[in-house]
Amino acid sequence: MSRHVFGPVPSRRLGFSLGVDPIPRKYCNFDCIYCQVGKTTHTEAERRSFFDRQELVLEVLRHLEKAKAVDVITFSGSGEPTLNKDVGWMIRELKRRTETPVAVITNGSLLHREDVREDLSFADIVLPSLDAVTEETFTRINRPHPSISVDDIVKGLQVFRSAYKGKIWLEIMFAKEVNDGPDELERFRRVLEGIAVDKIQLNTITRPAPGEGAKPLEASMLARIGRMFGNRCEVIAGFDKRSEALGIDDWVARVLDILERRALTIDDVASVTGIARDEAADRLRRLESQQLLQTVRQGDILFYVHAEKSDIGT
Numbered sequence: 360m361s362r363h364v365f366g367p368v369p370s371r372r373l374g375f376s377l378g379v380d381p382i383p384r385k386y387c388n389f390d391c392i393y394c395q396v397g398k399t400t401h402t403e404a405e406r407r408s409f410f411d412r413q414e415l416v417l418e419v420l421r422h423l424e425k426a427k428a429v430d431v432i433t434f435s436g437s438g439e440p441t442l443n444k445d446v447g448w449m450i451r452e453l454k455r456r457t458e459t460p461v462a463v464i465t466n467g468s469l470l471h472r473e474d475v476r477e478d479l480s481f482a483d484i485v486l487p488s489l490d491a492v493t494e495e496t497f498t499r500i501n502r503p504h505p506s507i508s509v510d511d512i513v514k515g516l517q518v519f520r521s522a523y524k525g526k527i528w529l530e531i532m533f534a535k536e537v538n539d540g541p542d543e544l545e546r547f548r549r550v551l552e553g554i555a556v557d558k559i560q561l562n563t564i565t566r567p568a569p570g571e572g573a574k575p576l577e578a579s580m581l582a583r584i585g586r587m588f589g590n591r592c593e594v595i596a597g598f599d600k601r602s603e604a605l606g607i608d609d610w611v612a613r614v615l616d617i618l619e620r621r622a623l624t625i626d627d628v629a630s631v632t633g634i635a636r637d638e639a640a641d642r643l644r645r646l647e648s649q650q651l652l653q654t655v656r657q658g659d660i661l662f663y664v665h666a667e668k669s670d671i672g673t
């Protein structure tokens with residue numbers, strides 16, 4: 360099983376995304392109430408090397424060779440990727456050695472640092488998040504390391520935008536009665552006017568989060584916020600892109616590998632592995648009976664989670 364590379368997974372924003380996880384599980388400078396990976400166990404504020412960067416790049420290249428359908432290589436995973444100080448070197452290496460675009464999903468907390476902006480400048484797409492514009496709401500939803508302020512994040516985004524030539528897709532994750540109040544939304548609107556990102560992607564909690572009671576926003580409310588924030592906004596729709604086949608032999612290993620990082624529905628599994636839905640459901644039931652995975656229900660939706668990651672969705 361791969362240590363750092365997973366997928367391709369069906370990403371609602373990026374198509375088929377080969378995930379790169381350059382951070383040990385839950386090393387993060389946030390502890391978001393909606394985090395699918397679970398509670399932050401290692402609160403980190405400083406950047407450092409975590410793994411052999413050369414080996415990690417070779418692992419990505421090996422996966423790329425095997426997988427037939429990859430739209431983008433995406434640094435994300437189970438912690439904040441910019442905490443790895445080798446991330447810029449790895450992006451440059453991948454850009455030098457493959458034609459596949461590189462994206463980075465980041466919480467945006469370190470964009471006020473010049474070294475981080477320089478590292479991310481080599482990526483084709485940067486997807487930062489910004490879930491609040493007041494310190495109080497920021498603390499409630501993202502529970503950041505004390506060294507991080509929302510003002511620094513906003514300034515970091517502005518400075519990064521002024522120099523970065525690639526695309527910036529800003530994600531806002533909404534949780535009901537946390538960051539959807541009228542004052543917060545009005546302040547958000549004003550702050551967003553001052554950041555020239557290419558897209559503003561409105562999201563809400565759709566997958567199990569670790570027992571925080573975070574609730575999703577209704578679709579009608581997201582649509583209303585979209586109208587308020589202007590025409591750069593889109594509400595992120597469900598992923599429906601289909602794969603012919605992945606060219607990866609070990610179906611079970613691939614599915615368990617992805618489930619280590621995120622919960623999946625039957626449709627996700629069918630889509631990412633290129634098999635029919637009924638077949639995916641059968642195989643998942645068998646894995647469940649072997650106690651390799653378990654199910655978690657959120658509302659009407661059944662999610663599969665890794666058996667050893669029971670903190671997801673509890």
Ligand code: SF4
Pocket residue numbers: 387388389390391393394395396399436437438439466
């Ligand atoms: S959602 Fe991302 S930024 Fe938030 S705690 Fe999880 S890994 Fe960290």
